Amino acid sequence: MEGITKRFGSVVANNAIHLELHEGEILSLLGENGSGKTTLMNMLSGIYYPDEGQIYIHDKPVTISSPKDAFDNGIGMIHQHFKLVDVFTATENIILGLNEDGKMNLKEAGKRIKEISQKYGFEIDPDQKIYNMSVSQKQTVEIVKVLYRGADILILDEPTAVLTPQETDRLFAVMRNMQKDGKSLIIITHKLHEVLEVSDRVAILRKGEYIGDVLTKNADQQSLTDMMVGRAVSLNIDRPLPVDPKPRLEVKDLTVHDELGVKRLKDISFTAYSGEILGIAGVAGSGQRELLEAISGLYPIAKGSIIYHNPKTNTTGNLAGKDPLEIQKAGISMAFVPEDRLGMGLVGSMGMTGNMMLRSWRNNKGPFLDKKEPERVANEVWKELEVVTPSVDFPVRRMSGGNVQKVLVGREIAQDPAVLMTAYAVRGLDINTSYTIYNLLTAEKMKGVAVIYVGEDLDVLLELCDRLLVLCGGQVSGVVDARTTDKREVGMLMTRVGGNTNEK
Amino acid sequence: MKNKAMFHIVKREALPWYQAWLIRGAAILLALVACSLVTVIVTGLNPLSLYKTMLYGTFGTNRKTWVLFQKLAILLGISLAVTPAFKMRFWNIGAEGQVMAGGLACAAVMITLGETIKSNAVMLLLMLVVSVAAGALWGFLPAFFKAHWNTNETLFTLMMNYIAIQLAAYFIIIWEVPKGSGKIGMINQSTRMGWLPYLGGKQYAIIILIVAILTILLHIYLKYSKHGYEIAVVGESERTARYAGIKVEWVIIRTMVLSGALCGFMGMLLVGGTDHTLSTDIVGGRGFTAVMVSWLAKFNPIVMVLTSFLLVFMQLGAKEVATNFYLNESFSEILTGIILFFIIGCEFFITYKIQFAKSGKEA
Numbered sequence: 001m002e003g004i005t006k007r008f009g010s011v012v013a014n015n016a017i018h019l020e021l022h023e024g025e026i027l028s029l030l031g032e033n034g035s036g037k038t039t040l041m042n043m044l045s046g047i048y049y050p051d052e053g054q055i056y057i058h059d060k061p062v063t064i065s066s067p068k069d070a071f072d073n074g075i076g077m078i079h080q081h082f083k084l085v086d087v088f089t090a091t092e093n094i095i096l097g098l099n100e101d102g103k104m105n106l107k108e109a110g111k112r113i114k115e116i117s118q119k120y121g122f123e124i125d126p127d128q129k130i131y132n133m134s135v136s137q138k139q140t141v142e143i144v145k146v147l148y149r150g151a152d153i154l155i156l157d158e159p160t161a162v163l164t165p166q167e168t169d170r171l172f173a174v175m176r177n178m179q180k181d182g183k184s185l186i187i188i189t190h191k192l193h194e195v196l197e198v199s200d201r202v203a204i205l206r207k208g209e210y211i212g213d214v215l216t217k218n219a220d221q222q223s224l225t226d227m228m229v230g231r232a233v234s235l236n237i238d239r240p241l242p243v244d245p246k247p248r249l250e251v252k253d254l255t256v257h258d259e260l261g262v263k264r265l266k267d268i269s270f271t272a273y274s275g276e277i278l279g280i281a282g283v284a285g286s287g288q289r290e291l292l293e294a295i296s297g298l299y300p301i302a303k304g305s306i307i308y309h310n311p312k313t314n315t316t317g318n319l320a321g322k323d324p325l326e327i328q329k330a331g332i333s334m335a336f337v338p339e340d341r342l343g344m345g346l347v348g349s350m351g352m353t354g355n356m357m358l359r360s361w362r363n364n365k366g367p368f369l370d371k372k373e374p375e376r377v378a379n380e381v382w383k384e385l386e387v388v389t390p391s392v393d394f395p396v397r398r399m400s401g402g403n404v405q406k407v408l409v410g411r412e413i414a415q416d417p418a419v420l421m422t423a424y425a426v427r428g429l430d431i432n433t434s435y436t437i438y439n440l441l442t443a444e445k446m447k448g449v450a451v452i453y454v455g456e457d458l459d460v461l462l463e464l465c466d467r468l469l470v471l472c473g474g475q476v477s478g479v480v481d482a483r484t485t486d487k488r489e490v491g492m493l494m495t496r497v498g499g500n501t502n503e504k
Numbered sequence: 505m506k507n508k509a510m511f512h513i514v515k516r517e518a519l520p521w522y523q524a525w526l527i528r529g530a531a532i533l534l535a536l537v538a539c540s541l542v543t544v545i546v547t548g549l550n551p552l553s554l555y556k557t558m559l560y561g562t563f564g565t566n567r568k569t570w571v572l573f574q575k576l577a578i579l580l581g582i583s584l585a586v587t588p589a590f591k592m593r594f595w596n597i598g599a600e601g602q603v604m605a606g607g608l609a610c611a612a613v614m615i616t617l618g619e620t621i622k623s624n625a626v627m628l629l630l631m632l633v634v635s636v637a638a639g640a641l642w643g644f645l646p647a648f649f650k651a652h653w654n655t656n657e658t659l660f661t662l663m664m665n666y667i668a669i670q671l672a673a674y675f676i677i678i679w680e681v682p683k684g685s686g687k688i689g690m691i692n693q694s695t696r697m698g699w700l701p702y703l704g705g706k707q708y709a710i711i712i713l714i715v716a717i718l719t720i721l722l723h724i725y726l727k728y729s730k731h732g733y734e735i736a737v738v739g740e741s742e743r744t745a746r747y748a749g750i751k752v753e754w755v756i757i758r759t760m761v762l763s764g765a766l767c768g769f770m771g772m773l774l775v776g777g778t779d780h781t782l783s784t785d786i787v788g789g790r791g792f793t794a795v796m797v798s799w800l801a802k803f804n805p806i807v808m809v810l811t812s813f814l815l816v817f818m819q820l821g822a823k824e825v826a827t828n829f830y831l832n833e834s835f836s837e838i839l840t841g842i843i844l845f846f847i848i849g850c851e852f853f854i855t856y857k858i859q860f861a862k863s864g865k866e867a
Contacts, residue, residue, distance in 0.1 A: 298746055325749035336747070344743040347736070357733065358748045367729050 013039040017210045028195040031205035032430030045077035046070035076146030077155040091126040094145045120177040136167040192221045245273035248450035254304035264290040277451040279465030287474040297324045335417035348397030352378035381410030402433035421452040531850035535843040561824020574708035577715040580812040583797035585766030593739040598661025600791025601668035602642040606771025609638035611782040614698035639768015647760030651753035700777040723805040
């Protein structure tokens with residue numbers, strides 16, 4: 001790619017970027033949020049069209065103005081959000097949209113898929129329906145889909161964000177097999193240790209500019225971060241000891257069912273203490289979402305109790321069976337940063353002020369809204385968390401992911417909560433913003449708040465939290481001290497229900 | 505570069521409001537040009553005289569202007585009524601039936617109690633209560649089913665339209681005057697019981713005034729009240745609403761009752777204020793046109809004044825054209841269609857721009 005420039009309105013997403021990808025190479029593309037990684041890759045895969053510049057493949061200039069052009073040139077992209085038809089089988093999804101001559105031959109296609117899988121070491125059942133698959137299986141289908149179309153250049157956009165450590169290892173093994181076969185791969189990721197582990201070379205973008213590239217063997221986490229951010233950054237999370245921990249939230253035998261009557265949580269019991277960060281680890285979909293939503297009154301509870309110790313009045317109360325409004329009215333100050341930021345935590349079409357109001361609009365009397373107080377909070381969050389937005393009325397939907405999260409976390413902290421729950425608080429955020437969030441959570445902990453942190457990055461969980469609660473299949477498989485345990489132990493707990501059978 | 509695509513569609517950053525309005529203005533001008541072309545090609549008439557006739561049909565005489573404003577007020581009123589529901593993303597296409605229900609209830613009071621009640625004020629009050637209640641009921645039913653069993657509100661409200669219209673047809677036969685005519689005729693023509701009073705000697709002034717006040721009230725309600733905030737949040741995402749402790753079912757029902765009640769009120773204005781009779785086509789599709797008015801204005805009550813004016817102007821103007829040039833009504837609908845096509849189409853150019861391959865030319 002030479003001199004690639006892409007503008008969106010007045011924003012320059014990519015400015016005169018030169019990027020080279022060699023045959024049989026794994027290249028990591030690294031950069032903070034909004035540095036233009038995905039935009040650049042979208043131009044390779046035909047979703048956007050560059051305003052300026054030229055793309056060459058094997059020294060031949062090519063024009064890629066549609067995803068079909070990209071496929072014709074052997075470029076395939078595996079997006080962060082899978083684009084699969086749920087009710088179709090793997091095979092059907094893979095051949096979908098291919099205009100092959102003659103009759104659709106599912107058997108033949110299935111055979112070819114098996115061949116591809118064996119060649120690179122995938123595990124895939126061509127006849128399995130997508131909705132029966134785990135996230136990592138779906139990802140496999142996406143990769144096979146691209147290979148089936150004869151791609152030589154594969155682009156993976158944050159493929160590991162949704163995988164467990166074990167699944168990630170398997171993916172990396174497959175990537176190396178593809179590399180041996182002469183394919184070139186570009187991987188976008190925020191996780192530095194993965195970059196170091198899997199790639200041959202690292203290319204770095206910052207604010208739409210190409211900063212440079214380094215051979216992975218000459219790089220380490222610190223040097224990469226410094227290049228990415230443009231200045232030296234401390235990569236250590238400060239973890240002070242909890243001060244005067246007291247039980248704040250006691251969950252006892254909590255069981256919930258989903259709409260279909262399937263048990264999502266089974267007999268969960270734990271205690272969250274004031275002044276500590278309790279980490280919740282587990283494979284995606286082990287009941288983390290249900291647990292947090294049940295505590296905040298958003299998920300119906302079948303059995304069990306949630307006892308809250310009110311630090312202001314020294315009284316206790318049971319939250320089970322209350323809805324969010326009743327919890328709020330009972331004087332329980334609980335903050336919740338949900339996983340689905342725009343779909344649950346925020347109103348996308350409103351600005352910061354409108355979103356601050358989401359927690360406080362009931363506070364004043366009378367039928368009309370008080371906009372002054374939320375506006376003050378919005379301005380405060382804007383300034384203190386350095387949210388990048390033209391004004392407090394700019395729709396949050398059009399902010400970048402990191403800024404959206406700052407608005408959400410900022411609002412929840414501004415409530416002065418006694419319990420602060422966060423679900424995947426740093427998912428999709430760059431290093432700088434992630435550390436801002438870690439520091440905010442630690443600051444809350446030091447104020448005596450009981451912080452519950454649901455995370456996916458084990459390294460962070462082990463560095464940030466005081467204790468770890470590991471969930472597996474909707475049950476607690478262990479509670480460990482984050483200071484003394486290690487990744488291997490937690491990884492084991494994540495895939496095994498406290499020694500019992502793996503029932504749901 | 506070889507075989508390069510001619511142009512690409514690119515999403516814009518937000519346009520400043522005046523540029524957006526410039527594009528909209530240009531769209532209307534273009535629409536008029538397109539209408540002229542079609543007129544010349546199809547009928548051979550001079551398009552300028554056509555537009556002159558349209559202006560005459562709307563502002564030509566005092567009487568025509570009053571009719572324009574009366575029709576504008578009714579359409580705007582119904583559009584205001586459907587707006588809270590649509591802002592909540594509740595696909596209420598039942599305004600037709602809700603207005604009809606209100607009108608029917610209003611006519612029922614006027615006919616059955618026209619002799620017994622002597623005071624016009626009491627009569628009007630009773631009409632108001634009954635028609636608002638009828639409209640509210642028509643709004644409540646689909647909302648209740650939606651909130652509790654998640655039925656599809658579009659189908660439900662559509663079906664409620666037929667029930668209201670057939671009910672009206674049934675009662676029209678019962679109340680028909682003279683017998684066998686299939687029509688009701690002017691209700692209480694001699695006593696004028698239940699007729700809205702004239703304001704300053706003008707028949708429609710009161711309706712226009714009421715709708716103007718309604719516009720401002722609704723604007724305040726949607727923008728500055730807690731209810732309005734709840735509606736906006738529920739419309740954006742029900743999950744966010746629940747997260748914020750909003751009782752979504754209750755908001756859906758409350759808002760639809762409000763929508764239906766306003767529709768019922770418009771039904772009363774129609775029967776008591778303009779038509780003084782009841783027929784099955786008294787609403788005349790305005791319950792559906794109102795949806796378009798509301799969407800075109802992006803649910804902003806103040807902008808809705810403009811959009812409903814545009815539609816009424818086109819409708820009346822085109823009618824005048826049709827009668828004066830011996831064209832049938834279909835021709836006026838062709839013209840209205842062309843104009844709407846341009847107005848709705850120009851929103852594309854406000855959201856996106858077209859980039860040509862060579863340089864930064866924009867369309």
